[in-house]
Amino acid sequence: MPTNFILKPLTPEQEKRRRQRNIAIGLAVAVLVVIFYAMTIVKLGPNVFIRPD
Amino acid sequence: MSLVNESNLGLSASGASPRDYVVLLKPRVMSLVVLTALAGLLLAPRPVHPVIGVISLLAITVGAGASGALNMWYDADIDRLMARTAGRPIPAGRMAGGEALAFGLVLSFFSVIVLGLAANWLAAGLLAFTIFYYVIVYTMWLKRSTPQNIVIGGAAGALPPMVGYAAATGSISLSSVVLFAIIFIWTPPHFWSLALCKAADYGRAGIPMAPNVWGPDRTRLHILVYSLVLAPVGLAPWLLGFAGPAYGVVSLLGGVGMVYGAINVFRQREGDKARKIAMGNFGFSILYLFALFGVLVLERIVLIGTGVLL
Numbered sequence: 330m331p332t333n334f335i336l337k338p339l340t341p342e343q344e345k346r347r348r349q350r351n352i353a354i355g356l357a358v359a360v361l362v363v364i365f366y367a368m369t370i371v372k373l374g375p376n377v378f379i380r381p382d
Numbered sequence: 383m384s385l386v387n388e389s390n391l392g393l394s395a396s397g398a399s400p401r402d403y404v405v406l407l408k409p410r411v412m413s414l415v416v417l418t419a420l421a422g423l424l425l426a427p428r429p430v431h432p433v434i435g436v437i438s439l440l441a442i443t444v445g446a447g448a449s450g451a452l453n454m455w456y457d458a459d460i461d462r463l464m465a466r467t468a469g470r471p472i473p474a475g476r477m478a479g480g481e482a483l484a485f486g487l488v489l490s491f492f493s494v495i496v497l498g499l500a501a502n503w504l505a506a507g508l509l510a511f512t513i514f515y516y517v518i519v520y521t522m523w524l525k526r527s528t529p530q531n532i533v534i535g536g537a538a539g540a541l542p543p544m545v546g547y548a549a550a551t552g553s554i555s556l557s558s559v560v561l562f563a564i565i566f567i568w569t570p571p572h573f574w575s576l577a578l579c580k581a582a583d584y585g586r587a588g589i590p591m592a593p594n595v596w597g598p599d600r601t602r603l604h605i606l607v608y609s610l611v612l613a614p615v616g617l618a619p620w621l622l623g624f625a626g627p628a629y630g631v632v633s634l635l636g637g638v639g640m641v642y643g644a645i646n647v648f649r650q651r652e653g654d655k656a657r658k659i660a661m662g663n664f665g666f667s668i669l670y671l672f673a674l675f676g677v678l679v680l681e682r683i684v685l686i687g688t689g690v691l692l
Contacts, residue, residue, distance in 0.1 A: 339395050346399045353400040361492070364437055368500050371433045 407447030422546025445493035451486035536569030609644035613637030
């Protein structure tokens with residue numbers, strides 16, 4: 330079972346791209362949240378105003 | 383104790399930018415999917431809720447993009463050998479194959495689930511089938527084994543209008559099948575016009591495209607035959623009454639253009655001029671399909687906007 334891992338430090342360019350990828354993933358998750366929220370409201374329709382007593 | 387090469391563990395840092403991931407989705411193909419799926423959505427007898435329509439369209443488009451990413455993951459070995467595809471993220475070395483595979487699988491899963499929840503499970507099932515067909519049937523099986531690859535595989539590209547219609551109605555209709563047929567018959571003359579010019583590329587990669595297996599002359603004949611069938615099928619939406627007169631005019635002129643282009647491709651067989659004509663036919667075929675579905679969409683938007691369809 331290997332115990333040693335060699336990991337090179339990231340170059341500035343790799344760090345920049347990783348940051349860009351992270352931002353893109355964050356935006357994609359935010360879009361997914363908006364989609365599920367909008368879908369729920371539309372599916373509920375006027376029933377969204379009905380509140381349990 | 384042993385030292386482990388980082389690349390063997392898949393631990394090497396990725397050099398991919400978000401733009402590379404966008405390239406994996408094949409944005410030009412996606413733009414056509416947006417339009418054809420929208421046409422399917424708008425064919426519904428009763429307009430779908432706009433929010434559900436937009437989400438469905440997004441899911442179908444992302445599903446198509448996901449299958450593009452899975453295609454690029456599987457085809458990286460042959461993409462490397464062709465000038466047209468050597469710059470893609472995996473063969474260019476900017477991304478590991480596993481990244482594209484994971485990206486494609488995740489997007490496939492979410493696109494199908496979102497479409498199922500937003501619209502219905504028939505549409506989601508059709509989208510899942512489209513992805514399966516493109517990746518497994520076309521990419522993994524047909525593409526490398528038969529010159530009929532893009533004929534049979536073309537069904538995957540033709541399904542988005544049916545998925546769009548199913549998303550809006552929960553059913554399949556003759557009108558959505560006709561839109562499927564238009565794209566299905568359009569695909570061979572479209573692709574083979576390009577393949578005539580890229581035969582050396584395909585030969586290097588060992589892909590049995592029609593010009594490489596049958597030879598260019600027989601391919602030119604097939605382009606002509608398919609174009610002759612395509613022209614009347616393109617008119618069908620108008621003849622069957624689910625498209626208006628503007629569509630009728632555009633599809634008639636476009637159909638004549640497709641046949642005229644195919645005749646030119648058939649007649650001009652040698653030299654640089656033949657190559658230019660084939661590429662011209664390839665370009666015109668894209669314009670033809672965009673025009674047909676663009677006019678169909680505009681007609682439906684006008685009908686909905688004027689309250690004829692409520």
